[in-house]
Amino acid sequence: MSMLPTMKWLIESKLPIWIFSGDFDSVCPLPATRYSIQDMALSVTTPWRPWTAKEEVGGYVQQYAGGFTFLSVRGAGHMVPSFQPERALVMLSSFLQGVLPPYVEQ
Numbered sequence: 001m002s003m004l005p006t007m008k009w010l011i012e013s014k015l016p017i018w019i020f021s022g023d024f025d026s027v028c029p030l031p032a033t034r035y036s037i038q039d040m041a042l043s044v045t046t047p048w049r050p051w052t053a054k055e056e057v058g059g060y061v062q063q064y065a066g067g068f069t070f071l072s073v074r075g076a077g078h079m080v081p082s083f084q085p086e087r088a089l090v091m092l093s094s095f096l097q098g099v100l101p102p103y104v105e106q
Contacts, residue, residue, distance in 0.1 A: 004040060011042070011066040018069045018095050022076025022083060023059070030072055037070055051090070051101035058087040061100055069100070 010017050019037070021030045042064035050057045051071070059072040071091060076083035080091075094101040 002036075004036060007068075008040060011040075011068050014067060016067040016069070016095070016098070018071065018091070020059075020071040020073055020080060020091060022073045022078060022080050024076060024083075025078045027078040033070070037064075037068075040068075042066065042068055046100065050103055052104045053087045053090040053101070055104060058084075058090055058101065063100060071101070 007017065007019075019033065021028060021033045023030050044062060045065055046061070046063035048060055048062040050059070051061045052058055057074055059074045059076075061069065061071045063069045073080050073084055073087050073091070076087065081088040090101050
């Protein structure tokens with residue numbers, strides 16, 4: 001069963017939604033998630049860019065109209081917090097603050 005109708009309904013309800021995937025996730029692979037998001041045909045408001053945690057790339061983020069955000073987490077599998085707890089904390093903190101994760105140029 002697809003989650004896309006539910007995600008569309010949540011976006012239309014103006015709720016901030018963040019979906020994230022570890023780049024080594026073999027259960028929900030990153031490309032499959034990106035293709036699913038592409039099928040929703042949302043307008044991009046912030047293009048795909050890196051985000052940082054502890055001065056290194058933590059992953060990549062892209063934001064869409066309606067408050068929908070997709071993030072990848074570098075070096076993480078399906079259970080992101082168990083693989084990359086510091087990066088997961090940066091994501092959660094950013095979500096709670098209502099801002100995208102930081103990007104510090106090297």
